[in-house]
Amino acid sequence: MKLVTWNVNSLKVRLPQVLDWLAAHKPDALCLQELKLEDKVFPRAEIEAAGYHAVFIGQKTYNGVAILSPQPIDEATVVRNIPGFEDEQKRLIAATIDGVRVVCGYFPNGQAVGSDKFEYKLKWLAALTDWLATELKTHERLVLAGDFNIAPEDRDAHPDWKDEIHVSEPERAAFRALQDLGLIDSFRLFEQPERVFSWWDYRMLAFRRNFGLRIDHLLVSPALREACRSCTVDKEPRRLERPSDHAPVVLELDMGA
Numbered sequence: 001m002k003l004v005t006w007n008v009n010s011l012k013v014r015l016p017q018v019l020d021w022l023a024a025h026k027p028d029a030l031c032l033q034e035l036k037l038e039d040k041v042f043p044r045a046e047i048e049a050a051g052y053h054a055v056f057i058g059q060k061t062y063n064g065v066a067i068l069s070p071q072p073i074d075e076a077t078v079v080r081n082i083p084g085f086e087d088e089q090k091r092l093i094a095a096t097i098d099g100v101r102v103v104c105g106y107f108p109n110g111q112a113v114g115s116d117k118f119e120y121k122l123k124w125l126a127a128l129t130d131w132l133a134t135e136l137k138t139h140e141r142l143v144l145a146g147d148f149n150i151a152p153e154d155r156d157a158h159p160d161w162k163d164e165i166h167v168s169e170p171e172r173a174a175f176r177a178l179q180d181l182g183l184i185d186s187f188r189l190f191e192q193p194e195r196v197f198s199w200w201d202y203r204m205l206a207f208r209r210n211f212g213l214r215i216d217h218l219l220v221s222p223a224l225r226e227a228c229r230s231c232t233v234d235k236e237p238r239r240l241e242r243p244s245d246h247a248p249v250v251l252e253l254d255m256g257a
Contacts, residue, residue, distance in 0.1 A: 001098060001227075001253040002026070004144040005216050006237075007033040007106070007199075007246035011064070014244055015043055018238055019050050021248065025234075028069060029097050031104035031145040034244075035064030042066070057081065057090045065093045065104050065146070073097065081137035085127035093127070094135070100224070101131070101139035113168045121149070125174040133181055134229070142221040144183055147199075147246065149215050150175045152185065155194070156214035166213055183219035186231040186251050198233050199246045207238055218251040227253040 004027045008014040013033065022030065024057065033216035035042070037059045047054050047068060055073050057080040058064030067073065081087055094103040098149070101193075110121035136142055151157040152166050152175045161167055197212030206212060220228060229252040238247045 001028045001100065001255050003029045003100075003102065003106070003143055003145060003218060003251045003253065004247040004248050005031045005033070005147070007216060007217055007244060008149040008150070009034045009036070009244040009246065011035040011043065011066075012037055012041075015046060015244065017240060017243070019046065021237060022052060022068070025250070026070070027250070028066040028071075029100075029102050031102065032066045032068065033064070033106035033147045034062075035066060036061055037064060055093060055095050057093050059090045063090045063106055064133075065091060065106050067093055067095050067097070067102055067104050069095075069097050070105065071097060072194055078122055082124070082131050083128045084131070085124070087124070093123070096139070099141060100253075101135060101142040103135070103142065103144045103146075105144065105148070107147060107149045109149050110165050110171070112165055113170075113200055118165070118170075122174060125171075125177070129177050129181065132178070132183075132191055134174045136181060136221060140221060140223040142215045143224065143246050143251070144178065144217075144219040145251075146217070147215060148175065148217050151215050152176075152217075156197070157196070158195070158211045158213070160211070166215060178219060182221065182222045184225055186218045186220050186228050187214070187226050187249070189225070190231060193225070196233055198232070200238065202245055218249060220251075223252060229254050 056066035059107035060073040079094040111117040200207040200215035
């Protein structure tokens with residue numbers, strides 16, 4: 001089973017790239033973030049023509065998340081936004097695909113440590129953690145995928161990126177709280193090269209210099225740990241013309257394990 005997370009930074013702009021990637025890689029579930037479009041203009045027809053079903057929640061200009069799968073997705077399994085957390089921003093969707101609970105999130109950026117948006121980020125993370133504790137009781141096989149906007153360790157950030165948003169101690173503590181639920185960073189189950197990132201700023205030749213952050217993650221429940229076969233960052237889409245600033249992260253599971 002191939003599960004992928006990709007912040008596309010506008011599905012309208014990046015739709016051709018997404019369709020090409022689906023055709024080439026054939027994932028069993030593709031979690032998308034930052035759709036930046038309302039539900040009424042979601043490109044359902046184009047995605048279905050590519051052989052995929054989709055569930056989504058979006059809004060104009062900002063945020064928005066979706067899960068794509070070649071299998072029909074039972075709407076009865078779908079959850080949109082964090083239950084019990086009042087929020088106008090469309091940041092989370094969950095669905096069950098082939099017996100795996102897939103949770104796709106676009107975590108708040110936070111803007112700057114100590115700002116109102118930073119406090120919102122920490123509250124959102126706390127609400128997510130509380131809800132996932134309940135989800136894990138009923139879904140033994142669960143994957144939390146998305147743009148976390150957190151680089152959990154120093155090795156997940158360019159060395160010059162210190163004491164600022166994405167790498168601050170409160171954010172990393174929130175990431176550890178998710179791990180305390182039993183969730184495992186699938187990328188770190190495998191030996192990886194140094195300085196592997198999933199996001200690079202459009203400015204300052206950041207991609208060429210590999211001045212980036214690993215902020216896109218796939219966390220797996222303990223029941224899926226032994227099924228993990230690989231977790232890699234596909235940098236090829238970042239090399240395209242008009243790319244997203246994020247690259248897809250790909251998790252391979254052997255569900256027969």
